[in-house]
Amino acid sequence: MTVKEYLINNPDKAAYTIKKNRKSYLCNLFECAQFFGNASIKKIGYRENFDNTPCNGLPILYLS
Numbered sequence: 001m002t003v004k005e006y007l008i009n010n011p012d013k014a015a016y017t018i019k020k021n022r023k024s025y026l027c028n029l030f031e032c033a034q035f036f037g038n039a040s041i042k043k044i045g046y047r048e049n050f051d052n053t054p055c056n057g058l059p060i061l062y063l064s
Helices: 003-009 029-036
Strands: 015-020 023-028 041-048 054-063
Touching: 003 029, 003 041, 003 054, 015 029, 023 029, 029 054
Parallel strands: 015 054
Antiparallel strands: 015 023, 041 054
């Protein structure tokens, strides 16, 4: 699945964290589509809250 396909299927998130080659990028919906649209997603993750429950607010897209 590419980043653009993921963004089309999940339009409810406003911002994303992109991890690519040990670098992290914080971008909004339009920047993700513009800069990383054709890249393939290896894994989708979420940060954890202080009590180790997943925080579903800001997804982390790991690119291959």
